[in-house]
Amino acid sequence: MNVDGRWRRTIEVRDPGTVIVLDQAKLPHEVSWLALDDLDATAHAIREMHVRGAPLIGATAAHGVALALRGGRSLDEACTMLAASRPTAINLRWALDHMRLRIAEVPADTQVDVADAEAARICDADVACCEAIGDHGVALIRAVAERHGGRPVQVLTHCNAGWLATVDWGTALAPIYKAHEAGIAVHVWVDETRPRNQGLLTAWELAQHGVPHTVIADNAGGHLMQQGKVDLCLVGTDRTTRNGDVCNKIGTYLKALAAHDNGVPFYAAVPSSSIDWTVGEPSEIPIEERAGDELRYLAGRGDRGGTTRIAILAGTTAVGNPAFDVTPRRLMTGLVTERGITSATAAGLAALFPEHAADHAAARDPDAGRPERGKDRR
Numbered sequence: 118m119n120v121d122g123r124w125r126r127t128i129e130v131r132d133p134g135t136v137i138v139l140d141q142a143k144l145p146h147e148v149s150w151l152a153l154d155d156l157d158a159t160a161h162a163i164r165e166m167h168v169r170g171a172p173l174i175g176a177t178a179a180h181g182v183a184l185a186l187r188g189g190r191s192l193d194e195a196c197t198m199l200a201a202s203r204p205t206a207i208n209l210r211w212a213l214d215h216m217r218l219r220i221a222e223v224p225a226d227t228q229v230d231v232a233d234a235e236a237a238r239i240c241d242a243d244v245a246c247c248e249a250i251g252d253h254g255v256a257l258i259r260a261v262a263e264r265h266g267g268r269p270v271q272v273l274t275h276c277n278a279g280w281l282a283t284v285d286w287g288t289a290l291a292p293i294y295k296a297h298e299a300g301i302a303v304h305v306w307v308d309e310t311r312p313r314n315q316g317l318l319t320a321w322e323l324a325q326h327g328v329p330h331t332v333i334a335d336n337a338g339g340h341l342m343q344q345g346k347v348d349l350c351l352v353g354t355d356r357t358t359r360n361g362d363v364c365n366k367i368g369t370y371l372k373a374l375a376a377h378d379n380g381v382p383f384y385a386a387v388p389s390s391s392i393d394w395t396v397g398e399p400s401e402i403p404i405e406e407r408a409g410d411e412l413r414y415l416a417g418r419g420d421r422g423g424t425t426r427i428a429i430l431a432g433t434t435a436v437g438n439p440a441f442d443v444t445p446r447r448l449m450t451g452l453v454t455e456r457g458i459t460s461a462t463a464a465g466l467a468a469l470f471p472e473h474a475a476d477h478a479a480a481r482d483p484d485a486g487r488p489e490r491g492k493d494r495r
């Protein structure tokens with residue numbers, strides 16, 4: 118997508134031994150690219166959120182494996198170190214499993230080349246997947262636009278599930294870009310998303326494309342929904358259970374509750390790489406607890422330019438910082454996947470992805486026989 122008017126991907130191969138990533142720790146104040154040339158640098162970039170967003174974490178880890186092998190490190194060491202870098206986004210395990218499988222089956226002297234090629238393939242597949250999510254999801258926006266005579270469709274999103282969080286297009290924002298490209302008027306309410314403020318990344322990337330948007334404090338969404346100012350909520354996911362529960366950035370659940378109470382449709386954009394077919398219930402998902410300093414400090418542009426960090430809490434104040442929560446499937450109107458839109462149910466996901474669901478056929482649909490959800494919405 119666009120960075121200062123130029124088409125870029127968030128991760129690019131500069132030369133076989135160097136991968137460059139758009140440094141999200143510096144955005145939105147500074148556009149800067151970070152060079153990764155070994156396993157340690159890659160694991161560090163993921164852990165410290167220089168790259169972030171579930172699909173991009175997976176794609177970066179895939180390149181990390183290739184960089185590790187090129188540097189003489191073992192496949193096992195690379196996968197173990199990268200897998201430990203962030204615990205919740207399942208795309209990380211998905212990408213590492215894929216790399217391990219492909220690399221382990223080829224002769225040692227071809228492993229580096231195969232790793233490079235597979236990492237590139239994962240990146241290309243992510244772009245195609247996200248674009249397909251956009252093509253399916255735009256129907257939701259178009260339907261609202263048609264119902265309301267073309268007035269701007271009001272979409273609320275949480276965190277950043279845009280192209281910054283993927284290789285290109287994004288997941289939750291892909292339908293918005295598709296709508297914008299198709300000339301459908303759309304306005305985005307952007308949750309600030311404390312403590313890491315990923316909403317500022319969303320605002321930045323929407324601005325790069327001229328999509329109208331307004332940043333709101335995290336606490337404002339419920340009020341806007343009560344006032345009828347939100348037509349649709351679209352969020353991303355870091356891990357979706359095979360039954361349709363959606364684990365996403367902390368605060369997503371509260372927005373889903375408010376949406377449910379106000380009859381606002383609530384959808385997650387779910388690439389299949391974000392579905393954990395081994396997990397059926399929310400309690401099985403590990404929730405990352407991040408450092409308390411993310412709450413204690415704020416970073417921003419100082420009056421004299423440059424990025425400044427200020428403390429807003431005493432270092433002795435106890436803080437808790439769970440980074441994700443799970444929205445139970447009963448609160449989801451539906452899931453937008455690369456193969457189409459479906460209900461947040463085991464049956465809905467299995468119908469779209471029978472090849473995965475078959476592996477977990479033993480795990481029965483816990484909702485079988487329950488009335489379909491999402492019928493009570495606007």
Ligand code: MRU
Pocket residue numbers: 169170171172206275276277278279282283287288289315352353354355365366367440
């Ligand atoms: O901690 P982050 O910024 O990596 O969390 C990102 C999110 O929660 C996104 O919504 C999710 O990864 C989907 S990105 C397409």
